[in-house]
Amino acid sequence: QKEVEQDPGPLSVPEGAIVSLNCTYSNSAFQYFMWYRQYSRKGPELLMYTYSSGNKEDGRFTAQVDKSSKYISLFIRDSQPSDSATYLCAMSHGGTSYGKLTFGQGTILTVHP
Amino acid sequence: GAVVSQHPSRVICKSGTSVKIECRSLDFQATTMFWYRQFPKKSLMLMATSNEGSKATYEQGVEKDKFLINHASLTLSTLTVTSAHPEDSSFYICSARGERELAKNIQYFGAGTRLSVL
Numbered sequence: 008q009k010e011v012e013q014d015p016g017p018l019s020v021p022e023g024a025i026v027s028l029n030c031t032y033s034n035s036a037f038q039y040f041m042w043y044r045q046y047s048r049k050g051p052e053l054l055m056y057t058y059s060s061g062n063k064e065d066g067r068f069t070a071q072v073d074k075s076s077k078y079i080s081l082f083i084r085d086s087q088p089s090d091s092a093t094y095l096c097a098m099s100h101g102g103t104s105y106g107k108l109t110f111g112q113g114t115i116l117t118v119h120p
Numbered sequence: 121g122a123v124v125s126q127h128p129s130r131v132i133c134k135s136g137t138s139v140k141i142e143c144r145s146l147d148f149q150a151t152t153m154f155w156y157r158q159f160p161k162k163s164l165m166l167m168a169t170s171n172e173g174s175k176a177t178y179e180q181g182v183e184k185d186k187f188l189i190n191h192a193s194l195t196l197s198t199l200t201v202t203s204a205h206p207e208d209s210s211f212y213i214c215s216a217r218g219e220r221e222l223a224k225n226i227q228y229f230g231a232g233t234r235l236s237v238l
Contacts, residue, residue, distance in 0.1 A: 110163045
């Protein structure tokens with residue numbers, strides 16, 4: 008069993024839809040949670056970062072963490088074609104692991120006009 | 121803030137030659153940098169962790185003599201693919217760990233280098 012599970016999709020939605028992306032994890036030592044967006048042939052770009060259970064909002068993006076269920080989500084409101092990309096969840100133990108990240112497989116999202 | 125620059129973005133080389141990829145943190149000091157390899161439609165595979173002033177730590181299965189990493193300053197790490205072969209063709213991405221306390225658990229990524237070995 009992988010430490011982090013993420014449905015690779017692909018996920019296709021119409022413009023304006025609410026998108027829900029999810030990851031589950033098995034290691035309760037993970038304390039820091041990130042969502043990255045990666046466009047084709049580019050490096051990942053940090054979208055959201057959180058270290059506590061609950062919701063964190065930034066513009067059209069909301070990150071949700073439920074440590075008791077070992078489940079994290081990213082919601083995208085009013086999705087746009089420019090949101091079409093691969094979304095990677097990532098997690099870190101913190102402490103002396105020097106920020107080493109464990110990634111999900113990535114979900115390919117397409118938002119069509 | 122937290123900008124990471126990676127150069128070159130694309131390189132084509134002949135089999136047997138060596139290729140150097142640079143990774144720079146532009147507006148912060150990066151004591152720790154990471155090098156990844158990514159295959160098409162796959163997630164990132166960590167190759168090594170690079171700490172300024174010390175030897176890199178390689179992940180299991182990664183040949184350290186093949187992939188030479190140097191982190192000589194707080195803003196620059198380099199990856200040299202020695203005696204490259206077609207099977208080394210891939211997308212290589214570097215990242216730098218954040219500097220401030222909470223940001224030490226975040227990685228900021230470069231734009232990646234697409235290596236093609238003929």
